[in-house]
Amino acid sequence: MPAVDEPVAFREFVAIVEPKLRRALVAAYGADVGRDATADALAWAWQHWDRVQEMTNPAGYLWRVGQTSVRRSSRRRVHEVVDGREFDLELIDDRRGERQVEPALAGALDALSPQQRAAVVLVHGHGYSLSEAGDALGCSTSTIRNHVARALRRLHAALEVDDG
């Protein structure tokens, strides 16, 4: 039986989940790729709404769906090059508006793993709690803590800070 209130429920779900999902994915993969992955993940959620509703942490699962989307699009780009066709390779370059406190920081951030990058930007860029970031990335608070700590270690290293 069609559930006529499903679109409403889905839209409420999007309103809640989308910000942290998008912020996590764009932090990890850049604005363009990350937003595209967010849209893919939410489209997937709509197509699998029954399952999503039963998930204990749908945002965390959709983060993984978004990561899969990024991987797929990366592989597509490889194939496009192999085919001899030219396509824009979306590089992570979202540094507009940043004060150039230390140029090495941008490179250090880009060198992090996507999970570390997302974790540190969510926690220290957006001010998420470890718990909130854990929900967004589908992992535990302790995992987020480790990601953030490792990320900061590498960012500090870029500043030649003695963190020992």
Next chain:
Amino acid sequence: MADFDELRPEVQQFLHDRASALDHDAAPVAAPEAEQRVVIHSLEPSRRWRRTPAAIAINARRQPVLAAAVIAALLVGSVGGFAAGRGSAPSRATVAARGSTQDKSTSSTMVSNGSVGFATAGAGFGGGEMKKLFARTTADGVTVRGYLQTNSGPVPQPMCPTNQWCPPAECNPTSFFNAEVSNNDAVSMGGNPVFPLDAAADNRGEVPLGQMEGSPASVFMVQTNDQVTNVRATWSDGAVDEMAPVDGWALVAHQGAASSSSIVAALKDGSTLELNSRANNSYPVSCQPPPPPPPELPPAGSEQPADVAASKQGVTDAYKYVFTAGNDTTKNGDYIEDVESVKSAADTTKSNFPEASATVSVEVGEIRFLSADEAALYFELKYDGGALFGQQIGYAKLIDGHWKIERDTMCMVLGWGGGQCDPPPDPARSTSAGSAPQPGTYNGPNGGVSSSSSAAGTIPPSAN
């Protein structure tokens, strides 16, 4: 050791600025956008069953717009597909239209309520024990392990509306092939239901490995029948991997980012079968609903050619010549009406879809003569690197004693790939059938929008 609590002010400022910039650059995704969005590739995180046709049917009503496409269209996508055609799309890939129901990729991606090989088996499926088929390590260090698992629980059956096409029972399989793969830096899993084969062997797709870890490897799952003795893959860097299938499955792998150039199955009778290494044929054609009936050819005219057989051959020859890759395009003028007026459009289409141009072939069906010097016919183009649009109606004219493809038909075909004829063709003679886009609706090889949006496909002839 630095802790996240010991945050340097400059790092804090940098991260805050980065977060603000990202918020500014990445606009929110609204629910309607998600509801209308079409994804052309599997997005299911690994380690899950792919959803079977039954489950697809159950979820059909949730697809955007017309569930009207009914289960039949749901189950495939190759029929309801609008057009893939992106250079990035796998060869012969098909995607559902924006606003349509289900895309082909979904059939290979969706996940059942249960899982196989994991402790989280849910309602509907019961994961049985995995039978180990093989384990081996390639010469360059990729370890592949194949397992076969058969569900112990009930398998949901398709919910097919009365009088609608329903997939055969074997399209709702109870067994699943699991691929567990690893290299020095990464591990991954993939799999595919044990669907019926369309041929002696089918490439069931790639298992992603090591991309995110910076140590990419290429792994292909190949399903075979018992006539196949060996599966051999060759990559663009010259690497080769091969194995004899075990219980109908083989995994061939290579460490590195090179793309595969060929996958060949060797059969007992000494013959070989080349598999499309870039097409993910994870969902068999035999499980897809039949294409819609083609539109009717116009009625035959009262006046017929003096030699019908020779005229039919002439019409066939024209279509075969133009729509067969590799023929000398400088002679296309012998087979296309007013060839000069379509050259620009042909160049555009060929540029947009070079792979399709390089692989195109044609099947000519019934030919009906509308008069002594004009014919209507069914034709169907096949190619890689673009969506297939199935059987179409084309026209041919007898000009100066030679049967030629009518300009309107050429413009229709070229329009699928973005070539626009000037002046435009007669709509009455250039209306595409089925899911093919109509002239003037082309959105560019990438769809003109995002990477996951619908796009027009193509069948570029070699009309230069």
